Amino acid sequence: MALAPVLLRAGGASGVRQQARSTALAVLAFAITTALALSVLGGQRAFTVRAANGDPFQKEWGDLYIVLAWVAVILLMVPLLSLGGAAARLGVARRDARLATLRLLGATPREVVALTVTETAWQGLVGAAFGMVGYVLLLPVWTLVPFQGDHLAVSEMWVGPLMLVALLVAPALAALSAAFTLRRVVVSPLGVAQRTTPAGLKVIRLIVTVVAVIGFLVVTTLSGLDSAALTVLILGMLAAVFGSINLVGPWLIWLLGKIAGGTARSAAGLPAARRPADDPKAARRVVGGLGLASFVAAVLSVLPMISEVQGMAPGERLFLDDLVMGAMLTLAITFVVAACSAGIIQAASVLDRRRDYALQALAGAPASLLDAVRRREVLTPLLFVSVTSAGMGLLVITPFLGPGVQIGTSGLLMLGGCLVAGCLLVLAASEASRPLLRTVLRETSVRPD
Amino acid sequence: MTFPPLPAVPTQHTAVRVAAATAPRAGIRLAARGLVKRFGPTTALAGVDVELADGEALAVTGPSGSGKSTLLHCLAGIISADEGAVLLRGDDVSRLSERERSLLRRKHYGFVFQFGQLLAELPAQENVALPAMLLGASRKDATRQARQWLGSLGLGGMETRRPGELSGGQAQRVAVARALIARPDVVFADEPTGALDQATGAEVMKVLVEATRAAGASLVVVTHDENVAAWCGRRIEVRDGRVVGAAR
Numbered sequence: 001m002a003l004a005p006v007l008l009r010a011g012g013a014s015g016v017r018q019q020a021r022s023t024a025l026a027v028l029a030f031a032i033t034t035a036l037a038l039s040v041l042g043g044q045r046a047f048t049v050r051a052a053n054g055d056p057f058q059k060e061w062g063d064l065y066i067v068l069a070w071v072a073v074i075l076l077m078v079p080l081l082s083l084g085g086a087a088a089r090l091g092v093a094r095r096d097a098r099l100a101t102l103r104l105l106g107a108t109p110r111e112v113v114a115l116t117v118t119e120t121a122w123q124g125l126v127g128a129a130f131g132m133v134g135y136v137l138l139l140p141v142w143t144l145v146p147f148q149g150d151h152l153a154v155s156e157m158w159v160g161p162l163m164l165v166a167l168l169v170a171p172a173l174a175a176l177s178a179a180f181t182l183r184r185v186v187v188s189p190l191g192v193a194q195r196t197t198p199a200g201l202k203v204i205r206l207i208v209t210v211v212a213v214i215g216f217l218v219v220t221t222l223s224g225l226d227s228a229a230l231t232v233l234i235l236g237m238l239a240a241v242f243g244s245i246n247l248v249g250p251w252l253i254w255l256l257g258k259i260a261g262g263t264a265r266s267a268a269g270l271p272a273a274r275r276p277a278d279d280p281k282a283a284r285r286v287v288g289g290l291g292l293a294s295f296v297a298a299v300l301s302v303l304p305m306i307s308e309v310q311g312m313a314p315g316e317r318l319f320l321d322d323l324v325m326g327a328m329l330t331l332a333i334t335f336v337v338a339a340c341s342a343g344i345i346q347a348a349s350v351l352d353r354r355r356d357y358a359l360q361a362l363a364g365a366p367a368s369l370l371d372a373v374r375r376r377e378v379l380t381p382l383l384f385v386s387v388t389s390a391g392m393g394l395l396v397i398t399p400f401l402g403p404g405v406q407i408g409t410s411g412l413l414m415l416g417g418c419l420v421a422g423c424l425l426v427l428a429a430s431e432a433s434r435p436l437l438r439t440v441l442r443e444t445s446v447r448p449d
Numbered sequence: 450m451t452f453p454p455l456p457a458v459p460t461q462h463t464a465v466r467v468a469a470a471t472a473p474r475a476g477i478r479l480a481a482r483g484l485v486k487r488f489g490p491t492t493a494l495a496g497v498d499v500e501l502a503d504g505e506a507l508a509v510t511g512p513s514g515s516g517k518s519t520l521l522h523c524l525a526g527i528i529s530a531d532e533g534a535v536l537l538r539g540d541d542v543s544r545l546s547e548r549e550r551s552l553l554r555r556k557h558y559g560f561v562f563q564f565g566q567l568l569a570e571l572p573a574q575e576n577v578a579l580p581a582m583l584l585g586a587s588r589k590d591a592t593r594q595a596r597q598w599l600g601s602l603g604l605g606g607m608e609t610r611r612p613g614e615l616s617g618g619q620a621q622r623v624a625v626a627r628a629l630i631a632r633p634d635v636v637f638a639d640e641p642t643g644a645l646d647q648a649t650g651a652e653v654m655k656v657l658v659e660a661t662r663a664a665g666a667s668l669v670v671v672t673h674d675e676n677v678a679a680w681c682g683r684r685i686e687v688r689d690g691r692v693v694g695a696a697r
Binding site for chain 2: 264265266267270271274275277278356359360361362363364365366369
């Protein structure tokens with residue numbers, strides 16, 4: 001641990017600047033994660049408080065609101081945890097050469113892991129502290145949101161001492177992600193350095209997904225089981241479909257990359273197609289958050305249809321309006337978090353590939369070409385994953401609509417709007433690493449001497 | 450060893466701003482006049498004059514920190530000198546903007562480095578084809594030329610291998626093919642055999658010198674290895690930012 005300051009200075013002034021930049025980005029990501037996670041928990045608390053102490057409507061409908069708030073918490077925790085993981089990977093991104101030097105100096109793998117995990121945990125801690133401030137600053141914003149016929153109050157959204165838990169959870173999450181990321185480096189250094197043709201992903205990923213979707217559709221037509229067993233079965237198959245999105249996503253990106261790589265016609269298109277095919281799991285990490293958000297958006301596209309139902313009691317109408325509001329809020333946060341994840345992962349990628357980029361620029365490749373490659377690298381999987389995820393979402397919701405009922409134009413418009421906005425957000429976040437690329441090109445030396 | 454025909458890529462001189470300067474003698478492709486480069490308080494180049502003739506192979510030697518890499522970077526337009534001029538075929542290219550220097554390197558120069566210059570995700574033929582595609586060649590033409598270059602450099606049958614599936618010497622030959630596919634005026638090689646054993650290094654130097662000459666390009670090799678320098682027709686030695694010796 002005494003080596004930490006030396007390690008930080010290794011690489012000269014530009015190395016320290018790049019390290020500072022990646023550290024700042026990682027801290028920012030942890031701060032966003034913490035602020036939004038606390039806000040979501042605050043929302044959940046607000047409904048719990050109202051269920052206990054609110055007006056008659058809030059008490060009567062309270063349990064349902066609490067259940068739905070927990071659903072939102074669970075839905076949002078997945079992308080938020082992904083963002084935290086991305087931040088940890090970014091924290092590790094700049095350390096590869098220094099870790100190698102430390103290994104040469106005789107540091108054991110355990111010491112190297114401990115050093116990096118500790119550094120990343122510190123970033124998590126600092127990010128959590130900033131995130132707590134962000135949560136407090138966001139509180140007045142949430143009071144603009146009406147629920148249950150009344151605007152949320154700061155006192156309802158205030159999680160109190162629970163906030164301090166973030167100071168434990170964020171560093172723990174950072175440390176775990178960093179340890180997981182480093183495990184691959186330390187256990188098999190050659191696995192990182194080797195530049196061989198990776199084995200293609202197996203078609204079994206597609207088969208499992210198709211089986212899961214068919215299984216889900218079959219289960220939703222079943223009758224004769226008692227309702228509890230059927231509910232468990234449907235939820236189980238729904239979870240299988242949800243999980244299979246993660247399974248089939250990289251396979252589809254790999255296939256798309258292989259096809260695009262074979263047909264690319266331009267100097268930008270060729271590496272832009274080869275890179276996702278080379279590491280489809282990494283390519284999916286960039287757009288995975290949006291895939292999840294698109295799936296959720298497709299499921300929620302029924303909301304406009306539901307809210308148009310006539311002849312409801314005032315309480316039911318209020319509940320439906322709140323359902324739409326909550327869903328839109330969840331969706332908006334999911335998209336923002338997905339965009340943040342994409343931006344952070346792209347920044348880490350720029351730092352990881354800094355030497356490649358510097359060498360290409362040196363050989364005359366203009367920075368605009370490097371930008372074009374990075375943009376295409378994200379854009380193609382982005383469109384593909386968001387559309388296929390939305391398609392699966394529509395497939396999943398269809399059995400619940402009842403015979404002859406369709407989502408309708410307004411629902412499809414909402415879904416289309418969400419997909420376009422989400423893609424633009426992710427693209428914008430990805431483009432945000434342009435200045436970082438320029439700095440990397442200026443500061444990265446192609447020769448160590 | 451036979452080399453492929455000229456590729457169908459733009460070969461006209463870079464249409465960038467050039468200024469009149471002290472004209473070098475006929476047959477001089479690249480010349481440096483009084484180059485000075487400072488990094489803070491350190492003077493890396495203290496008034497260097499050097500000339501490179503058409504088709505000539507020049508070795509730049511010197512100990513670590515002597516300024517030989519800085520000289521290569523200035524000659525190649527990677528960095529700008531604080532004083533002096535760099536003339537390519539008589540045109541001053543030392544005061545170009547960053548973008549113009551980028552264009553100059555793409556169209557007129559080729560590069561071979563010690564390691565890491567190949568894109569890991571691309572097979573050998575695509576690594577070689579990329580510079581030609583950057584200059585506007587179609588993928589089909591660029592790939593055909595790349596395969597020809599690889600074949601002529603003894604890498605026939607390895608076109609679809611990725612950098613990790615090639616030996617160090619093979620990877621450097623791919624880098625040589627990549628440096629030459631766009632028919633550059635000058636190839637710059639920075640310690641091209643630094644990561645290779647002596648026998649493999651000699652093979653790579655033979656390929657580099659012969660292929661560069663056959664392509665009609667001039668060659669600048671920065672090295673601290675006497676065996677590598679011996680492959681070049683002329684040698685200059687740099688110490689403390691000055692040329693202190695020259696030999697043929």
